[in-house]
Amino acid sequence: MSKWVQGTVVGRRDWADNLYSLQVAAPEVGFAAGQFARLALPAPPGAPEPMLGRPYSFVNPPDRAPHEFYIVTVPEGPLSPRLAQLRAGDPLWLLSTANGFFCxxxxxxxxxxxxxxxxxxxxxxxxxxxxxxxxxxxxxxxxxxxxxxxxxxxxxxxxxxxxxxxxxxxxxxxxxxxxxxxxxxxxxxxxxxxxxxxxxxxxxxxxxxxxxxxxxxxxxxxxxxxxxxxxxxxxxxxxxxxxxxxxxxxx
Ligand SMILES: Cc1cc2nc3c(=O)[nH]c(=O)nc-3n(C[C@H](O)[C@H](O)[C@H](O)COP(=O)(O)OP(=O)(O)OC[C@H]3O[C@@H](n4cnc5c(N)ncnc54)[C@H](O)[C@@H]3O)c2cc1C
Ligand SMILES: NC(=O)c1ccc[n+]([C@@H]2O[C@H](COP(=O)([O-])OP(=O)(O)OC[C@H]3O[C@@H](n4cnc5c(N)ncnc54)[C@H](OP(=O)(O)O)[C@@H]3O)[C@@H](O)[C@H]2O)c1
The missing domain is CATH 3.40.50.80 (Nucleotide-binding domain of ferredoxin-NADP reductase (FNR) module)
Structure with a gap:
């Protein structure tokens, strides 16, 4: 069964306003090229679920660590503006299994x-x-x-x-x-x-x-x-x- 695992942001590359990549160390999460992870942060108080998660495609090939994600901030969205605040050393959660058939x-x-x-x-x-x-x-x-x-x-x-x-x-x-x-x-x-x-x-x-x-x-x-x-x-x-x-x- 898939469960949340805690990863760590280990790097970040800013490309333009609202557009950046995060490198994330989470060695226990495997995937096939073309699949996506579910990235999450703790949900706000009172939310029905403990974690607020969204799908993000892996940028790195499966044999290359750390994981990398390429993200645009949707200013009115609930998760992406919070992901945009992350810096090296910050925790970030991932589902332990990847998903998708875009392979x-x-x-x-x-x-x-x-x-x-x-x-x-x-x-x-x-x-x-x-x-x-x-x-x-x-x-x-x-x-x-x-x-x-x-x-x-x-x-x-x-x-x-x-x-x-x-x-x-x-x-x-x-x-x-x-x-x-x-x-x-x-x-x-x-x-x-x-x-x-x-x-x-x-x-x-x-x-x-x-x-x-x-x-x-x-x-x-x-x-x-x-x-x-x-x-x-x-x-x-x-x-x-x-x-x-x-x-x-x-x-
Ligand atoms: C299979 C899958 C893979 C994904 N992979 C990525 C990825 O690699 N990188 C990434 O930035 N996002 C990706 N997304 C979108 C991501 O999951 C979030 O929806 C997005 O980051 C916005 O999250 P939010 O909670 O802030 O707003 P949400 O409530 O999730 O989205 C609000 C609105 O923002 C717009 N939007 C959402 N994502 C994007 C986007 N990527 N580009 C342009 N407009 C968008 C749409 O109009 C959407 O209705 C993927 C989505 C799916 C279904
Ligand atoms: N990119 C920015 O400047 C910017 C700035 C601030 C915030 N954002 C946020 O980021 C989100 C995503 O922006 P994004 O630029 O990454 O993604 P996007 O809106 O999907 O645009 C990416 C490309 O897709 C094209 N496109 C849009 N509809 C299309 C269609 N029907 N057929 C073919 N091509 C189409 C766009 O062309 P057109 O240009 O012709 O639409 C653009 O060239 C926005 O919704 C916004 O919330 C973006």
Whole structure:
């Protein structure tokens, strides 16, 4: 049975206002790349449950400690503003078991794996792409990180590490929706699929025959991208009814 274990914040990296990563030592918590932890702090007095917890995707690959989480503060939310106060040395609680099926093992093999992320939806891909499995099952991997502002194009050092480990097989693509940024596509993911800009930037076609897609982040992006992909003849992947689209929505 899953229970709360006490971890310790051992590091923190601030990327932009309200956007940061926490490193957390909690060696007893294991996971598969793509899964999420439940992070918690003691609930306020009078709350029905003793702990206030929310899911957060692991950023680190399973064989690398400490655990890492990539978090945006939702100012009106109950937990994320409290997590934003944490500093090295502070306690943080995690459920002892990880959860989720947003894992490459669930995705059929194909020529191209498209990883489409908005905002902190980048997190599970940083874990997945630092394991051997995607590179054994897909010829090419395209990772799209779509954000509002250029300062939210984070983890460029990790993306460079992935590119160096897999020369010729990895194409990162940046998108910025609320300002112009050199080297980044403008606008949103679904429009860039629809008008062909994403395929042009990646240098590979996106078809039902050659591609698998993993989508993570804003549920409106997941819904809108699915519509564009379905219009191209792709469909949701299910174990009993294989398709090309696997998604995880963050709310
Ligand atoms: C499977 C899963 C994995 C997740 N992994 C992460 C992660 O790695 N990093 C992360 O920051 N969050 C992640 N989340 C969201 C996270 O669990 C919390 O919902 C979020 O931190 C806000 O918590 P809150 O208690 O402050 O507000 P909540 O009451 O949980 O959320 C309030 C509102 O904030 C918005 N919101 C919540 N999360 C996000 C987000 N990540 N980006 C943009 N808007 C958001 C939504 O409009 C939501 O309705 C994940 C959620 C799920 C379901
Ligand atoms: N990022 C910030 O500047 C900021 C500042 C303060 C607080 N916050 C808090 O953080 C939360 C998350 O912000 P976030 O920027 O990380 O996440 P987000 O709102 O999900 O935005 C990330 C990217 O997803 C895009 N997107 C939104 N809806 C889409 C759709 N239907 N289809 C395709 N793409 C879509 C956005 O484009 P668009 O830009 O076109 O919407 C943006 O490029 C906010 O709800 C807010 O509470 C954020």
């Amino acid at each position: 490459v093992a669930e995705v059929p093999a194909a020529d191209v794996l498209w990883c489409l992320a908005t905002g902190t939806g980048l997190a599970p891909f940083l874990s997945i792409l630092r394991t051997p499995e995607p590179w054994q099952r897909f010829g090419r991997v395209v990772l799209v990180h779509a954000v509002r502002r250029a300062c939210e194009l984070t983890y460029r050092d990790t993306l460079a590490e992935i590119a160096a480990a897999h020369p010729g097989a990895f194409t990162p693509v940046s998108m910025v929706s609320r300002e112009t940024h050199p080297g980044a596509l403008a606008g949103r993911i679904p429009a860039a699929i629809e008008d062909g800009r994403l395929e042009a930037a990646a240098g590979v076609p996106l078809t039902a025959a050659n591609s698998q897609l993993m989508l993570c982040g804003n549920p409106a992006m997941v819904d809108d991208a699915k519509k564009v992909l379905v219009a191209r003849g792709l469909r949701r992947h299910r174990r009993r009814e294989p398709g090309q689209i696997t998604a995880e929505s963050y709310w």
